[in-house]
Amino acid sequence: KQEVTQIPAALSVPEGENLVLNCSFTDSAIYNLQWFRQDPGKGLTSLLLIQSSQREQTSGRLNASLDKSSGRSTLYIAASQPGDSATYLCAVTPMNTGFQKLVFGTGTRLLVSP
Amino acid sequence: EAGVAQSPRYKIIEKRQSVAFWCNPISGHATLYWYQQILGQGPKLLIQFQNNGVVDDSQLPKDRFSAERLKGVDSTLKIQPAKLEDSAVYLCASSSVRTDTQYFGPGTRLTVL
Numbered sequence: 001k002q003e004v005t006q007i008p009a010a011l012s013v014p015e016g017e018n019l020v021l022n023c024s025f026t027d028s029a030i031y032n033l034q035w036f037r038q039d040p041g042k043g044l045t046s047l048l049l050i051q052s053s054q055r056e057q058t059s060g061r062l063n064a065s066l067d068k069s070s071g072r073s074t075l076y077i078a079a080s081q082p083g084d085s086a087t088y089l090c091a092v093t094p095m096n097t098g099f100q101k102l103v104f105g106t107g108t109r110l111l112v113s114p
Numbered sequence: 115e116a117g118v119a120q121s122p123r124y125k126i127i128e129k130r131q132s133v134a135f136w137c138n139p140i141s142g143h144a145t146l147y148w149y150q151q152i153l154g155q156g157p158k159l160l161i162q163f164q165n166n167g168v169v170d171d172s173q174l175p176k177d178r179f180s181a182e183r184l185k186g187v188d189s190t191l192k193i194q195p196a197k198l199e200d201s202a203v204y205l206c207a208s209s210s211v212r213t214d215t216q217y218f219g220p221g222t223r224l225t226v227l
Contacts, residue, residue, distance in 0.1 A: 004156070032214055043118070043205060043218030044157070089156055093214065100145060100209055101170060102216065104156030 002027045002094045004105035012111045013080055021075040021108045023090035028068050031093040035064050035075050038087040038107070047088075048075070080112045116140065118219035120206050126225045132194035135222045139187070139208030147216060148181055148191050149205040157205055163189065193224075201226045 003026045013019055023033070032051045036044040048057045048064040050073070056065040063076040073090055087109050091102040119138040127133050139146050144165050149157035160179065162170040165186040174181070178197070183189040193200055203223050207216040 034214075041220070041223075043220045044207075045218070046215050049214060091156070097170070100214060100216065101159055101162065102157075104158070106154065106156050 002030075002092060002103045004090060004092060004103055006088075006090060006105035006108050008108060009106065010109040010111075012113065014113050015080060015082060017080050017112075018076070018078050019080055019110070021077070021088050021090075021110070023073040023075070023105055025071045025073075025092050025103075027094060028071055029095040030068065031095055033064075033066050033073050033090060033092050034102070035062075035073075036089040036091065038089060044089065077110075080110075082112050082114050085110055085112050118206055118208055118217055120204075120219040120222055122222060123220065124223050124225075126227065127196055128227050129198055130195040132192065133196055133224065134190050134192045135204050135206075135224075137189045137191070137206030137219060139189070139206070140217055143208035143210050143217075144186070145209045145211065146183055146189050147207040147209075148189070149207065151203045151205055151221070153202070160191070196224075196226045198226050200224060 005024050007022045034049045035047045038044050050057045050066040061078040066073045087107045089104050089107045091104040121136050146163045148160045150160050151157040160174045161181045163183045166183045181191045203221040205221045206219045209216045
């Protein structure tokens, strides 16, 4: 059974810092890995999607890497801003399900202070 | 393009009562998902529809939860009777068959007293 773990559970940084969020998964047989952002009282917003054949994806100040063989992904946020404060979730699509099923981690709560 | 719509946004009920949630996916999206997110945890898939057929309901507690997607568009998720442990945010998402991206609604926060 696929399990996804995120470390740390919470992170507090001052504005301007670069930071890394970690995600690990137990089964490397995945179609892809996604990073989502969740704001309080709102749904999830997809930030980056990395296919299993890719090593990284970039969008603005965000860079996500994937090492499928070791079961790890990182989300790098450059020059953090207070508006980045949210919960960040990673999710994998296991290969053995045959459908677009997502298995989520428990998330990292990020607080960026002005 | 309108996003995924859900209602109600909040619901408070007593245990053993019944409750229903409604979801309207993005127009043209064939796949619809219901997730349960308990406080401090990631979302867990309850049921997945492809058009109006169920493709995965392996984690749906079928003794008390039911879901339907009539005409392959809107969907309802029902809980009857509710238990304290059903307190959670219920998220609906949809996707097209051409992409892997799921678009999520704002969720319904259920509190069972």
